[in-house]
Amino acid sequence: MISVAWGHRLLLLLPFLLTAVLWGWTALDNRAAGVSRPPGFFARNGWPVGIYLLLAAGVWLVVLVALPQLSMIDMSFRHKLPINQIGGPRDTYTLENYRYFLFGSTTSTSSWNVVHLRAFAMTIISSLLITALNFIICYPIAYYLARIARGAQLRLLLVLLIAPFWVNDILRAFAFRIVFSEKGLINTALLGVGWIAQPIDFIGFNIALFAGLIYAYTLMMVFPLYNALDSVEAAQIEAARDLGAPWWHIHLFIVMPAAKAGIASGCTLVFMLATGALAAPLVLGGPSTLWFTPIVYDRFYQVFNWPQGAAYAFVLLAGCIALVITALRLLRLSLADIAR
Amino acid sequence: MKPAFIRVACAAYVLIFLVYLFLPLAVMTVSAFNTPAYPRALPFERFTLEWFMRLAQDDAMLYGFRNSLWIGMLVVLVAVPIGLAGAVVMQQVHPRLRSLYYVLTVAPILVPGVIIGISTVIFWREISIWAGTRNFYNGVLLTVLGQSSFISAYCMLLFTARLQRFDRALEDAAYDLGATHTQVFLQILLPYLRPAILSAAVLAFLSSFENYNTTTFAILSDQTLTTVLAGQVRQGTTPAVSALAVVIIAVTLLAMLSAELLRHRGLVWSMVRSRIGAVRSAARPAAGTIVGMQQANAVGLYGPRED
Numbered sequence: 071m072i073s074v075a076w077g078h079r080l081l082l083l084l085p086f087l088l089t090a091v092l093w094g095w096t097a098l099d100n101r102a103a104g105v106s107r108p109p110g111f112f113a114r115n116g117w118p119v120g121i122y123l124l125l126a127a128g129v130w131l132v133v134l135v136a137l138p139q140l141s142m143i144d145m146s147f148r149h150k151l152p153i154n155q156i157g158g159p160r161d162t163y164t165l166e167n168y169r170y171f172l173f174g175s176t177t178s179t180s181s182w183n184v185v186h187l188r189a190f191a192m193t194i195i196s197s198l199l200i201t202a203l204n205f206i207i208c209y210p211i212a213y214y215l216a217r218i219a220r221g222a223q224l225r226l227l228l229v230l231l232i233a234p235f236w237v238n239d240i241l242r243a244f245a246f247r248i249v250f251s252e253k254g255l256i257n258t259a260l261l262g263v264g265w266i267a268q269p270i271d272f273i274g275f276n277i278a279l280f281a282g283l284i285y286a287y288t289l290m291m292v293f294p295l296y297n298a299l300d301s302v303e304a305a306q307i308e309a310a311r312d313l314g315a316p317w318w319h320i321h322l323f324i325v326m327p328a329a330k331a332g333i334a335s336g337c338t339l340v341f342m343l344a345t346g347a348l349a350a351p352l353v354l355g356g357p358s359t360l361w362f363t364p365i366v367y368d369r370f371y372q373v374f375n376w377p378q379g380a381a382y383a384f385v386l387l388a389g390c391i392a393l394v395i396t397a398l399r400l401l402r403l404s405l406a407d408i409a410r
Numbered sequence: 411m412k413p414a415f416i417r418v419a420c421a422a423y424v425l426i427f428l429v430y431l432f433l434p435l436a437v438m439t440v441s442a443f444n445t446p447a448y449p450r451a452l453p454f455e456r457f458t459l460e461w462f463m464r465l466a467q468d469d470a471m472l473y474g475f476r477n478s479l480w481i482g483m484l485v486v487l488v489a490v491p492i493g494l495a496g497a498v499v500m501q502q503v504h505p506r507l508r509s510l511y512y513v514l515t516v517a518p519i520l521v522p523g524v525i526i527g528i529s530t531v532i533f534w535r536e537i538s539i540w541a542g543t544r545n546f547y548n549g550v551l552l553t554v555l556g557q558s559s560f561i562s563a564y565c566m567l568l569f570t571a572r573l574q575r576f577d578r579a580l581e582d583a584a585y586d587l588g589a590t591h592t593q594v595f596l597q598i599l600l601p602y603l604r605p606a607i608l609s610a611a612v613l614a615f616l617s618s619f620e621n622y623n624t625t626t627f628a629i630l631s632d633q634t635l636t637t638v639l640a641g642q643v644r645q646g647t648t649p650a651v652s653a654l655a656v657v658i659i660a661v662t663l664l665a666m667l668s669a670e671l672l673r674h675r676g677l678v679w680s681m682v683r684s685r686i687g688a689v690r691s692a693a694r695p696a697a698g699t700i701v702g703m704q705q706a707n708a709v710g711l712y713g714p715r716e717d
Contacts, residue, residue, distance in 0.1 A: 096504045111502065116591025126495030134559040135518055138529035145532050153539065211427055214420045227424070229666075234431050236662040238620035240639045241655040245434035247647060248441055248449050255437050258452045285434070317416060339520070346522020348623045353643050363524050363623075370627070376532065383528045387521065 074148065074161050081144050085136040089128070146381035167381030186382075189360035194389065196361075197344035200283050201337050204291045207284065208336075212295035213325075217304075235289045243282050243353035250278035250354075274356040282350045287340045294339065298332020299325065334403050338394050345390050362386055435659065442652035449649040461653040468650065474638035478619050481553050481634060485618040486611045488558040493565025493610055494603065497573055500566070516567070518560035527627030530556035549632030556628040557618050564617060565610040572606040 100107045112120040147163045155161060166176040174183030211231075219227055234242075249255045250272040257269040272278045302325055310320045326333065351361035366386065369379030398404065440451035445458045465471065496515055503511045518526065530552055538547040546552075576599075584594045600607075622636040629637055643651060 092507060096507065099504065099506075114502065114591075115595075118592045119595045120591075122491075123495045123499055126492045127499045130492045130496060130559070130562050131514060134530075134555055134562070135514075138526075138533035138559075139521075141533040141536055142525070142529035145536075156539070207427070210420060210423050214424050218417060218420060230428055231431070233662070233666075234435055236616065236620070237435065237655060237658060238636055238639075239622050240636055240643055241438070241651070241658065242434070244643050244647070244651055245438040245655070247643075248451070248652070249434050249437050251647075253448060253450055255451055258450070285430075288431070342520050342522060346524050346623065348524055348626065349640065352640065363522070366524060366528070367626075370528070379528065380532060383525045387525050390522070 074163060075157060077163065078144055081140045082137060084140060085132045089132070142380045143384055145377050146384045148377045150375050150377050167378045168385070170378055171381060171385055185360065186365060189362050189365055190385070190389070192360065193345055193362040193386075194393065196280070196283075197341050200280065200287070200344045201341045203280075204284050204287060204340050205295075205333070205337060208288060208291040208295055212292050212299050213321075215292070215296045216299035216302075217307075231289065231292060239286065239349035240353065242286060243350045246278055246282040246285065246350075246354055247273070250281070271356075273354060276356055279350060279354040279356070282354045283344055283347060286347070286350060287343050290339045290343060291336045294332045294336035295329070298329035298336075301332075302328045330401065331403060334398060334401055338398075341394065342390055345386065435655075438652045438655050439659070442649055442656045444649065447648065449647055449652050461649040462657075464648075464650040465653045465657070470633065470638050471635065471642075471654070474633045474635040477550060477629075477633060478635040481550055481557070481625075482615040482618040484550075484554045485557050485561055486614045488554060489561040489565050489614045490607060490610050492558065492562040493567075493614075494569050494607070496562060496566035497569030498599075500570055501573060516563055519563045521560075523560070523621065523623030524627065526559055527556050527624040530559070530624075530628050531630070547630070549628065549630035552628040552630065553625050553634070556624045557621055560624075561614045561617050564613055568606050568610045568613065569603060572603055576602060 097110075100110070108114075111124075114120075115123060146167055147165070149160065149162070149164055149166065151158075151161055169179065170176050170183065171186055172183055173179045174181065174186070215224065215227060237245075247254075251257070252269045252271070254272075256272065257266075260266045261269065306324055306328065307320060310324045315324070346363060347361070348363045348367065351364055355361060355364075362382075363386070366379055366382045369375055369382050373379075437451040438449070440454065441449035442461055443457055443459070444451060444454055445456045445460075500508070500511060500515070534546050534552055534555070538544055580598050580602075581594055584598050589597070620636065622640060625634055626637055626640065639651065639654070642648070
């Protein structure tokens, strides 16, 4: 068994070691370039600016991004202990937090932790569904923006699209609550017209939650798609049309393959945001809704079991990343492709 | 099918889409002026400003609002310089390491905000246990650090886009005239980046102000406007929340309008300097749109397009 103290130190040293290795490799590689080698970092920026650049970028990537994530992973493999026992003999590495996620108990493995596993699966499946629906809804809009709208009309549309998203998550979810509640707009309207005799429980059936989540990430889908569709060659579409391709054929076999990277980046973004959504499930979730993020939240502030919460958070993160990378593999794209 | 038909269908679809975008906000706005204690737009009983009065007397919300303002300003001070440094370093990283660096820097945008909040709290709690002081374990401080980790990435993408069009000859000319590295940075690069610095500051403040997922963890036992709001919305619904939404929408509209006016003042100035400059800035979409688009683009992992 590795001692916890050393494991922790090693983990926290990791980003520094990685930086040193990459810096050294760069220096060696530049030296190998001989006469045409580029100037070193400080020769190029001067000391005052060089130190600012290094300090700011280093603090960001190491202290604000890498170390917290590594601490979280480290904590997820530890026991829940009172502060005075941390570093003591009972402070060892363990899988009990992950065991709890799978089996609902830190010791026995006889039965599955149905509630949490189901919530996790539901969150992933619902997020995939939300991503797909969002794509279907936003594709025509992005196509219209990129290929049909021009000039002032385009500018007006862009402003109109962006304006609703300056309102924060909670208020947006609240607006959906007003629209979908028992005495809300839709029920009032439907009752008034006489199409239904009883108000529909939109919140209990999770319809409000789905609508709210789709709405929340619309902008994140429209803009990557818009950028991608905007760069598709018009000549390609014209050629296909001249050759007699039906309109759906043009979209499916010409436009979409050409815009593949943009589609993938919009979908990745919406999927990651939807799985991590917290406001909409809290405000719009019915009594029986179990989104995974509120469960993670409860590990921290209801159960007060931080190591377990860390494990749950890591399961969520690792699950999403694994899924996104698999999907990109299938589409023959790399992370760098969708990032460009 | 004829393209003309598709055009009409598309336009109709866009119209329906806009109704879908604005209907929830419109309903919320109307409910803020309607008398029933349970927020509803229909039937409209009587016009009232009572909910705005309630809002002004809500101490918890005012307290949260002040905290949010502080956090937003601190995030601007942290994230904008970091984003700037990140973008300059991006240009200087060894070409073979550039995509690794890029993925590392935009990763915080993709990581769910909840997880950023959790990991920030865990790390700084460990630091404070290790250092034996509770000075680091402060909700406002942790929120600023947690939010900055991904807001810096937004800012970096804005700077990267502008730096791509930077003319290196300007730097070389300055060096030939005997300028030091620091002078070139302060007197050539920073003035060139000024528009990007302004939009990064606006973007950073707004992203911080409206953030909930990271904040709810990182703020610890303290409160910001969004966490107070979340508490109220969970407990029950009151039109005072709608009233707050109306205020936020109004302030946003005003901010967009004044950004537009500022841009026109800039337009006059650039006309004086050169005609070409005027034509180019006139061709740019409204400032509010740029910031919004750049946020979406930044989030979309797309460098903002050249304008």
